[in-house]
Amino acid sequence: MRIDFSLNGKKVSTDTPPEKRLIDVLREDFGLLSAKNACYSGECGSCTVLLEGQTIPACQIPVFTIRAKHLITMEGFRGTEKYLDIINAFSEAKCTPCPFCFNGKVFAVDRLIDNRRSPEISEIMALLSDHACGCASVSSFIQGVKYAFQNRELRGELLR
Amino acid sequence: MPDTHKDKRFICDYYTPGMIIIRIIRASVPCGNIIKINIPELKGDAGIIQFGDIPKNRCLKVFSKEMPILSDGNIRYEGEPILLLYGSNEQQIEETEEQISIEYDTDYTIKSMEIYTEDQIDREINYQRGKPDKNFEKSFRIIEEEYTTDAQNHYDLEPQGAATVISKKKLEITCATQWPFNVRDNVSACIGIPAKDVTVNVPAMGKTHSGKLWYAGLLACYSAIVTWKTKKPSICIIPKTDSILYTPGRAASKFKFKTGLDEDGKILSRSIDITIDSGAFPMLSEEMINRICFSAAGVYSTPALRITARSLITNRPPSGAFNGMGFHQSFFATESHSNSLAAAAGLFPSEWRLKNVAKKQINLPMGWESRKPMQLEILLDTVLEMSDYTRKYAAYKLAAVKQNVFSGKKRGIGISVCCQGNGFMGKVEENEKYTVSARLDNDDKLSIMTSAVPENFQTAMLWKEIAGKILEIVPADIKIETTDTSLVPDSGPSLFSRNITIIIQLIEKCCNAIKKSRFRLPLPIEVKRSFRLPRTNGWNPETFSGNPFPVVSWGAAVVETETDPINLTTLVRGVWFAADCGKILNRELAEAEIESEIYRSITSSTIKPPVKKYTEKGIPLTPAQPAMNISITTKFIDSKELKSGGLGELPDSLVPSALLEAISTAMNTKLTSLPSSSEHLFRQLNHKEKEKIEN
Incomplete structure (x- = not known):
């Protein structure tokens, strides 16, 4: 089945079985490896991508559902100002998520600081609990998320 | 920090369409004997590997202990690998996997820790210091208690696996392991080729908690056997459930x-x-x-x-x-x-x-x-x-x-x-002569060669900082070679904080030796240092x-x-x-x-x-x-x-x-x-x- 969609800002097309998992399509057909295929059950968060601006687990999405939609993976997100808000904040807070959970954590933080004025610690902890990797220290992650929010606020991204 | 992640490849990132995929068919009973394995007609390039198909050494060796790479007909635990099913068509492999059935003779008592017999004892230690019985008699009060701990599984986020290709008549293994040389030696023994014809590359890994010490060698052998037989690149990645249930966890x-x-x-x-x-x-x-x-x-x-x-x-x-x-x-x-x-x-x-x-x-x-x-x-x-x-x-x-x-x-x-x-x-450190080497090149750039696998990039940074301080070189001019057994010496397995205690000592020794001869000998200068325990009061097991x-x-x-x-x-x-x-x-x-x-x-x-x-x-x-x-x-x-x-x-x-x-x-x-x-x-x-x- 031919499926057209927008991938990282470019119009693309793939000929693939419609029920194939989005994560497998991204990795095998497009060679995009930042979203990881770890659990295939949507629990670990490492396959997160942005579909129409919302985070989704790519391992749980059949590829036909993304027809004519806008999809962003970490390859496309990297280098954006939103990405830099988070990365610079992590760097400042000395928060060092490992390359495996990095993708899921960055997208989750992006959604958290986009959705809230100021993230509560309980929300950050819930986010960490959903992306339980144990690679980065909890306090530095909390600090990193707070700095990320400040960075985004400074850029005037958030509504006052 | 972040952009260094861009090029990190985990073992799951080594799969490319067309590669031979390996599935492990495991025992569904905890003990018994295999009576019959029913295998359907295999389609396309699908194939099966059983115990007898292993080219040479059929056991995985870790120090002095061995275990069969595939079951020899006797089942010792639920989940024990019995055979390997392989092929390049994932859907066909999945369909075949569902049709394979194994018949067992399970008329055996399950061996457990709760009630055990003498023949279950692998090793026993009896140690006494002083006179306990005499002192119990003198005691004012005696307290008796019992404590238990359950077995504990690993919950690593990233999958475990190994991939193999044949390049220039050599087997190139990529495998998430804390002990690359053990993988190399086991693969060379199981295929029956010299160790120099096997190289092991270590991809990016998450935190291991010593879970990738020897199990990775088993997966590497599977991938190597299939590639050796088919002459095609293969990959063996185990499902998350298998990784949790069957990789070596903490003992009860x-x-x-x-x-x-x-x-x-x-x-x-x-x-x-x-x-x-x-x-x-x-x-x-x-x-x-x-x-x-x-x-x-x-x-x-x-x-x-x-x-x-x-x-x-x-x-x-x-x-x-x-x-x-x-x-x-x-x-x-x-x-x-x-x-x-x-x-x-x-x-x-x-x-x-x-x-x-x-x-x-x-x-x-x-x-x-x-x-x-x-x-x-x-x-x-x-x-x-x-x-x-x-x-x-x-x-x-x-x-x-x-x-x-x-x-x-x-x-x-x-x-x-x-x-x-x-x-x-004790003496493992001394007997095995684990080594680190370092080379200062003509351009004043330093290379540190070790098979020790850093837990994270901060550990590697620490090594660079220490070496840089001794030789007055900026960390950017220091390269750490850790990922390829053909380029680095055997520095032993990366566990028990050895990366901090042993490897750092060896890096310091190498750098100090280079420092001494830096302005007396022409560049490049390369030195090797092996760990030695102090001779006095060594541990007697x-x-x-x-x-x-x-x-x-x-x-x-x-x-x-x-x-x-x-x-x-x-x-x-x-x-x-x-x-x-x-x-x-x-x-x-x-x-x-x-x-x-x-x-x-x-x-x-x-x-x-x-x-x-x-x-x-x-x-x-x-x-x-x-x-x-x-x-x-x-x-x-x-x-x-x-x-x-x-x-x-x-x-x-x-x-x-x-x-x-x-x-x-x-x-x-x-x-x-x-x-x-x-x-x-x-x-x-x-x-x-x-x-x-x-x-």
Whole structure:
């Protein structure tokens, strides 16, 4: 089945079985490896991508559902100002998520600081609990998320 | 930091369409014999590998122990690999997999740890120091208790696996392993080709907790056999459920203590009976049982001691190193028992510890010929002061006894003290001649060659900083070669904090040697250094005497909790942690490591994860990190040790007993098994209530 969609800002097309998992399509057909295929059950968060601006687990999405939609993976997100808000904040807070959970954590933080004025610690902890990797220290992650929010606020991204 | 992640490739990133995919068909019974394997007609390029198809050596070797690479017809544990199914069409492979059926003769008794026979004993240790029986007779009071710890699985986020290609008539293995040379040697033995014709590359890895020590070698052999047979690139990645259920986890254990105290509460005599479940293949049982025995009596002066310990072969998956390889189980049991000893002596747990901790290494329960003074009292005083332990303990203890169980949330506090042995015990380090080399090139750039696998990029950064400081080179001009066995010397397995204690020492030695000849010899200068234990007082595993570890770290912790008496959930209010781990190389990194390990330890101590089995590409419900923001205070005391010691294992040895003691104090009960979940606490309180009514 031919499926057209927008991938990282470019119009693309793939000929693939419609029920194939989005994560497998991204990795095998497009060679995009930042979203990881770890659990295939949507629990670990490492396959997160942005579909129409919302985070989704790519391992749980059949590829036909993304027809004519806008999809962003970490390859496309990297280098954006939103990405830099988070990365610079992590760097400042000395928060060092490992390359495996990095993708899921960055997208989750992006959604958290986009959705809230100021993230509560309980929300950050819930986010960490959903992306339980144990690679980065909890306090530095909390600090990193707070700095990320400040960075985004400074850029005037958030509504006052 | 972040953009270095861009090029990191994990083992799952090595799959490309067209590669041969390998599926492991596992035993569905814990013991028995295979009667018949029914294999459907194979389509396309699909194939099967069984035990007899393995070209040469059919066993995986780890030190002196061996296990069959595939089942030889005899099933020793549920999940034991029986055959490999391979092919390039994933859908076809999946359909074939569903049609394979195996018939077993299961008329056997399952071997377990609970009731065991003599033939299950893999290794037994009988150790005695002083005259325990005589001292028991002199004891004012004798306390007997039993503690158990469950087996613990690995919950790594990234998948485990190995990939193989043939390049220039050599087998190139990519495999997430902590021990690349063990993988290389096992692959070369199993295929029957010289070791020089096998290279092992290590991809990016997450935190391992010693879970990728030898199991990766098994997966590498599978991939190598298939590639050798088909002459095509292959990849073997195991599903998450298999990774959790069958990779070598922490061994279950049972400790029976008998301790005699004098009138002041000081230890006079101790007898400890230990049983460990090593699983079907006790690959590391020798090191594990030695470490368990070594730590079983804690860090207290013990005039007379008797230890009987045995590691058992059972019908469970083989157990592995898992962070400390025995120290965790021992310190949970012995520190929990110490709390009972304190209660029996009418002392606060802190008082009892201060009274009994050894002041010099020679006074510790086993071995230790060194007379080095220790700072355990300082460590204890530090955590007591930071946490306000004494006041809180008195208040919480009183509240637990006086107040109604349902009168509000119950607070509790617990304390523990322990040590961490860095590096292998005894002579492994010396016998194996593990090496690091370094080369200063014409352009004044340094290359460090080691097969040690850094746990994270900060460890590699630390190595660069140390080398750079000695040779006055900026870290950007230092390259660390770690990923290819054809380029680096064998530096041994990366566990027991060896990357900090041993590898750093060797890097320092290499760099100092280069520094000495830098302006006397022409560049490039290359030097190699191997680790040597001090010749005097080396550890003797037969007599349990001498000095056991190259470096030892010490720690103490206090944990404060709040338990809801209605739903019995516990919130950790604070953890106070003090450590003496020699020279601190990077304080921030050390604190971050302690913090993440404390969180992990709290999770594994209080949550018993339910495991779904054999779900299609499914993941069992993993124990999520507790959604609580714990106040963690860490202090490093000034050390008398000039070398650097590891600290990653200290939280896992300290937190479980202190945490369970805090919950026990709050709920006025005694938790004796690990993990202790809310359900466990409920059953314990119910049982206690029933006993009360019956009496």
